[in-house]
Amino acid sequence: MRVLVLTGAGVSAESGIPTFRGKDGYWRNLDPAKLATPEAFARDPQLVWDWYRERRQRIRNAQPNAAHEAIARLAQRTDDFLLVTQNVDDLHARAGVAQEKMVQIHGDIFVTRCSRCDFSNGDRGGSPEPPGTHVVEPTNGRLRSIAATSMQQKKIPRCPGCEAFLRPGVVWFGEQLPQSKLQRVEDFLDGGACDVVIVAGTTATFGYITDWALRGSRYGELIEVNPEETSLSRFATRLVREPAANALPRIVNELIACGGTKL
Ligand code: OAD
Numbered sequence: 001m002r003v004l005v006l007t008g009a010g011v012s013a014e015s016g017i018p019t020f021r022g023k024d025g026y027w028r029n030l031d032p033a034k035l036a037t038p039e040a041f042a043r044d045p046q047l048v049w050d051w052y053r054e055r056r057q058r059i060r061n062a063q064p065n066a067a068h069e070a071i072a073r074l075a076q077r078t079d080d081f082l083l084v085t086q087n088v089d090d091l092h093a094r095a096g097v098a099q100e101k102m103v104q105i106h107g108d109i110f111v112t113r114c115s116r117c118d119f120s121n122g123d124r125g126g127s128p129e130p131p132g133t134h135v136v137e138p139t140n141g142r143l144r145s146i147a148a149t150s151m152q153q154k155k156i157p158r159c160p161g162c163e164a165f166l167r168p169g170v171v172w173f174g175e176q177l178p179q180s181k182l183q184r185v186e187d188f189l190d191g192g193a194c195d196v197v198i199v200a201g202t203t204a205t206f207g208y209i210t211d212w213a214l215r216g217s218r219y220g221e222l223i224e225v226n227p228e229e230t231s232l233s234r235f236a237t238r239l240v241r242e243p244a245a246n247a248l249p250r251i252v253n254e255l256i257a258c259g260g261t262k263l
Contacts, residue, residue, distance in 0.1 A: 001259055002080035002194045004216040005071055006209055007244075010201020010226060012091055014245040015062040017055075021203055027051055037173045041115070045156050045165050052168045056109055059089045067200065067244035068095035070252040075101045077256050082188040084212065086202060088170045103181050105208075111169025114159040120169060177208070185212060193219040196255060200225035200244045204232045223251060 009019035018024035020032045027035070030051075034040060041048045064072075072095040075081045083102040085092055088109040092102055113120040157166040171177060189212065197217035204210050213222060213232055224236040225247045233239060240247045 001078050001196070001255070002192055002220075003074060003078045003082075003255070004188065004194045004197045004212070005074070005081075005083045006197070006199045006202065006204075006213055007071070007083065007085045007087060007092070008200070008202025008204075008209075009087060011067045011071075011085075011244045011248075012062070012065075012087055012089055013201065014065040014067065014243060015089075015091055017059060017062055017087075017089055017091075019201075021205075027054070033173065036170070038175065041165075041167060041172070045167075048167075049156055052109065052170075059091070059109060062089070062091065064091040064095035065245045067248040068092055068097075070248035071200075072096035074252045074255060080191070082185070084185055084209075086206075086209070088168075103184050105171070105177060105181055105185070107168075107170035107178075109168055109170055112157065112166050113169045114162060114164055115167045116164035117159060117162045119159050119161045119166075121166075122169070189215050195220045196223065197221065198223045198225065198248075198251065199232055199236075200248060202226070202230070203228075204230045225251070 009017070009022075013019055013022070018027075025032050030047075032051075035048055035051050068091045071083060071092065075083060075097045081101050083092060083097055084105055085102065086106045088104065088107050090108070090110060093099070108122065111120060111122045158164065159166055194216040197213050197220065199209075199213050199222070202209060204213070210232055214235060217235075217237075221238060222232075222236045223238045223240065224230065224232055225240045225242065225244050226233075227241055227243060240251065
């Protein structure tokens with residue numbers, strides 16, 4: 001069985017991560033679609049960092065849900081499998097999807113990279129902490145919890161190499177998708193038609209998501225899992241209007257049971 005899974009923010013909604021375009025998506029009355037831009041960062045890097053720091057913290061505290069776990073099970077049970085997620089959280093990985101079976105096409109929120117040179121740090125320990133969080137540091141062999149000072153909170157991290165502002169390692173609106181990741185998706189699609197494409201929890205706003213879903217499913221099934229209609233709905237061979245954490249465990253069980261032959 002050859003399977004492509006495309007996911008978006010709705011898959012992490014039941015882990016408590018707000019979607020972008022849902023009613024909980026706004027942060028301090030600000031539209032995420034306007035914060036996730038190079039222009040917003042140039043105008044107010046502190047504000048953009050505050051948003052990402054809060055999101056990092058929320059994601060650290062979240063747990064993968066039944067949808068992430070079902071996708072991980074499918075990945076483990078299928079030789080020819082690729083997950084392309086627009087989510088910058090790490091919940092698919094924490095549920096057990098191996099890096100070689102997954103492409104985070106919009107980047108990784110826990111990576112911090114330079115806004116000018118190619119410095120990049122994927123080490124969570126080195127990433128700037130959210131304002132007001134307590135940093136645990138060792139003192140005399142014991143762990144002590146200290147509050148970040150207001151000075152630390154106000155700092156925008158700078159590149160150790162060139163001193164430019166560091167930024168989150170995510171793709172913002174209007175930026176190019178990373179070539180190496182695009183190539184991995186293209187290689188998978190070129191490798192043969194899929195028996196099943198599952199598109200879950202995304203409005204499929206971006207043309208490349210629709211394009212990959214349609215190309216992948218040209219000879220197979222296109223299953224959409226989303227409580228709402230999207231631009232992809234009319235192409236789906238099966239519409240599942242339910243939350244992903246309800247629907248995906250059932251769909252994955254069916255797929256594993258029938259080997260993708262009779263959906
Ligand atoms: P959106 O916030 O646009 O859409 C979330 C989708 O999930 C909607 O279609 C909801 O109906 C659906 N949804 C909500 N709860 C769900 C649930 N429990 N189960 C299944 N579906 C549910 O998020 P994305 O489509 O992921 O990009 O957004 C795509 C990209 O736009 C993001 O990666 C981000 C954003 O702006 C960048 O930042 C570049």
